[in-house]
């Protein structure tokens with residue numbers, strides 16, 4: 001499947017109809033229509049500077065190795081958690097997500113389009129060759145599904161979302177290991193800061209990000225009624241707040257999207273390999 005066919009809404013609808021039936025197609029269409037009429041959510045935005053103490057200092061807090069139970073014994077990383085960190089082409093990862101009914105929600109075609117267009121590299125963690133966790137991250141421009149729109153990010157600031165660990169593999173230190181490696185990867189591409197947002201009810205995620213040095217920037221409550229949007233605080237304000245906290249990236253080129261330090265494209269020779 002090429003990029004065009006995987007993100008074209010009509011083809012996507014046809015694919016859902018063919019593989020999951022009319023009932024599922026109608027259910028999704030109704031859900032989308034409802035969201036167009038009314039949508040609301042709220043989340044606390046967090047940021048972490050990438051200068052100063054590096055993720056290696058963070059990785060020292062990782063727990064005992066996990067049991068993979070899937071194929072050959074994986075490499076044990078310096079962090080103490082077994083498995084492999086990898087960087088992934090968002091479209092590759094998107095195709096993989098769509099193959100799993102339980103994960104298809106994470107393959108939003110609009111998000112994939114922007115990520116691919118900006119040369120983002122998402123990250124993943126695998127055990128015995130099987131992907132058990134992933135994380136979406138990128139700079140330059142990012143599509144945020146919660147608001148159904150794309151945002152330009154300040155230079156040197158990355159946005160991170162949907163850190164996800166397969167349910168049977170949780171509480172083994174994988175989420176923290178994946179994030180620690182992701183932060184290291186961002187730093188190697190000259191990003192100076194990273195932001196994410198977490199709904200208040202997601203205690204697990206708040207604990208995870210807090211333990212990695214993320215601190216709150218502010219809360220955004222979002223409501224959209226019949227296409228008119230209301231924000232308690234505009235996300236752009238929090239992005240600017242993070243940017244002024246971090247300062248400009250070293251060797252700023254101003255290129256956007258992709259290319260240039262912290263401009264979106266992650267170095268080809270970064271750690272790890274493509275997601276399997």
Ligand SMILES: CC(C)(COP(=O)(O)OP(=O)(O)OC[C@H]1O[C@@H](n2cnc3c(N)ncnc32)[C@H](O)[C@@H]1OP(=O)(O)O)[C@@H](O)C(=O)NCCC(=O)NCCS
Pocket residue numbers: 161162163164165166169170171172173174175176177197198199202203204205207208209211
């Ligand atoms: C959030 C998530 C990624 C954590 O991954 P994980 O591999 O289980 O996390 P780790 O084992 O590395 O735990 C790291 C820290 O996260 C926090 N944490 C993880 N699970 C938690 C839970 N169920 N309750 C409270 N805190 C939790 C703890 O602070 C933990 O550190 P500790 O064990 O030293 O106390 C995982 O629960 C998940 O995929 N959830 C569903 C998707 C999601 O909500 N993603 C976040 C979107 S904002």
